[in-house]
Amino acid sequence: MKKDNLIPAEEICIRYKVERKFVSYLFESGIIEIVKIEETEYIPDEHLSEFERMIRLSRDLEINLEGLEAIHHLLQQIDKLQQDNRRLRNRLGLYE
Amino acid sequence: MEFIDYYKLLELDKSASQADIKKAYRKLARKYHPDLNPNDKDAQLRFQQINEANEVLSDPEKRKKYDEYGKDWKHADQFEEARRQQAASGGGFGGGFGGGGQSYTYSGSFDDDTFSDFFEQMFGGRARARGSHRGGHFKGQDYNAELQLKLSEVYKSKKHTLTVNGKNIRLTIPAGVENGQTIKIRGHGGPGVQGGPKGDLYITFNILNDTGFRRERENLYSTEEIDLTTAVLGGEIHVRTFDGKVKLKVKPGTQNGTKVKLKGKGFPKYKKEGQFGDLFITYKVKLPKHLNNDQERLFRELQKTGL
Numbered sequence: 001m002k003k004d005n006l007i008p009a010e011e012i013c014i015r016y017k018v019e020r021k022f023v024s025y026l027f028e029s030g031i032i033e034i035v036k037i038e039e040t041e042y043i044p045d046e047h048l049s050e051f052e053r054m055i056r057l058s059r060d061l062e063i064n065l066e067g068l069e070a071i072h073h074l075l076q077q078i079d080k081l082q083q084d085n086r087r088l089r090n091r092l093g094l095y096e
Numbered sequence: 097m098e099f100i101d102y103y104k105l106l107e108l109d110k111s112a113s114q115a116d117i118k119k120a121y122r123k124l125a126r127k128y129h130p131d132l133n134p135n136d137k138d139a140q141l142r143f144q145q146i147n148e149a150n151e152v153l154s155d156p157e158k159r160k161k162y163d164e165y166g167k168d169w170k171h172a173d174q175f176e177e178a179r180r181q182q183a184a185s186g187g188g189f190g191g192g193f194g195g196g197g198q199s200y201t202y203s204g205s206f207d208d209d210t211f212s213d214f215f216e217q218m219f220g221g222r223a224r225a226r227g228s229h230r231g232g233h234f235k236g237q238d239y240n241a242e243l244q245l246k247l248s249e250v251y252k253s254k255k256h257t258l259t260v261n262g263k264n265i266r267l268t269i270p271a272g273v274e275n276g277q278t279i280k281i282r283g284h285g286g287p288g289v290q291g292g293p294k295g296d297l298y299i300t301f302n303i304l305n306d307t308g309f310r311r312e313r314e315n316l317y318s319t320e321e322i323d324l325t326t327a328v329l330g331g332e333i334h335v336r337t338f339d340g341k342v343k344l345k346v347k348p349g350t351q352n353g354t355k356v357k358l359k360g361k362g363f364p365k366y367k368k369e370g371q372f373g374d375l376f377i378t379y380k381v382k383l384p385k386h387l388n389n390d391q392e393r394l395f396r397e398l399q400k401t402g403l
Binding site for chain 2: 062090
């Protein structure tokens with residue numbers, strides 16, 4: 001796997017001032033991915049937005065790790081419902 | 097500059113304690129946080145406002161100034177002007193306004209100028225607030241844009257120039273994007289905070305159908321009229337497809353409402369180059385409204401045959 005789009009987890013912890021266990025928990029709960037290359041753990045950059053969202057929620061609203069997991073799950077459901085809604089609206093346009 | 101009642105925003109009265117303010121802020125922040133209300137501009141605006149209210153009311157000094165000038169904030173302008181004049185002439189006011197300049201790191205997705213004029217005038221233009229005041233290297237703000245295109249314009253991948261925050265961005269819109277679909281253009285958002293990466297640009301498409309076709313994802317639907325004799329006896333007709341007319345055989349005895357599928361004559365599949373959906377044509381058999389004498393005679397003959 002190319003390292004171009006991977007950010008070392010250690011660097012992320014320093015830059016975002018978060019503990020390593022925060023990153024590990026997000027990985028364990030399936031919110032972000034971690035890729036291991038030669039004993040070094042990396043986070044793919046496409047997961048950065050979600051990672052930052054979790055940091056903002058944790059800091060702004062003081063939400064704990066379990067809460068973040070629940071929110072992530074619900075936001076995914078909202079996203080899916082919005083997509084379904086869009087498709088149904090477009091389909092409804094067929095009969096208007 | 098519009099007066100904003102910070103107490104009303106936080107659903108509090110003027111006697112609220114610091115604990116009440118904190119509690120009210122947290123309750124409303126959870127309700128309107130932009131990350132919990134994706135694509136909801138009203139929630140984003142409300143979140144900014146309650147942050148602003150919290151920024152002022154949770155700071156005893158700022159709260160005091162706000163309480164003092166309140167609805168008569170316009171007098172604060174005069175006060176400020178008087179203070180400046182006094183300072184210029186060597187005098188000075190103790191206290192008063194102009195306590196801005198305080199700067200917070202910020203991990204948000206709203207613009208620099210989103211604090212109300214009221215806040216900026218009261219507490220200094222650049223003071224900003226959002227829950228997270230703790231430092232960090234954050235990705236720049238994500239920009240959202242809406243792009244209105246005609247259906248005919250998204251039949252082929254095409255380059256478009258967008259102006260986002262005064263900058264022209266030239267990008268290729270892939271063929272087959274759907275109405276309401278949002279695509280992400282990486283790195284075209286705001287600059288990163290404290291060395292963080294640039295934000296992304298999200299474009300939502302508003303696609304207007306300027307064609308005679310109805311579209312459902314990659315499939316197209318249309319209605320074609322056929323003559324009664326063609327429906328009964330069969331024949332050939334020319335039908336419209338998105339990229340021109342094609343000749344089509346009509347089977348003898350084709351019923352009104354019959355649907356035929358033209359494989360691969362639909363709309364391009366999004367991000368699947370060279371792949372197309374299908375075109376579904378519904379036949380509408382055209383019945384003659386006025387018959388001449390000969391035609392009427394022939395129909396009567398047919399009627400006698402039991403047709």
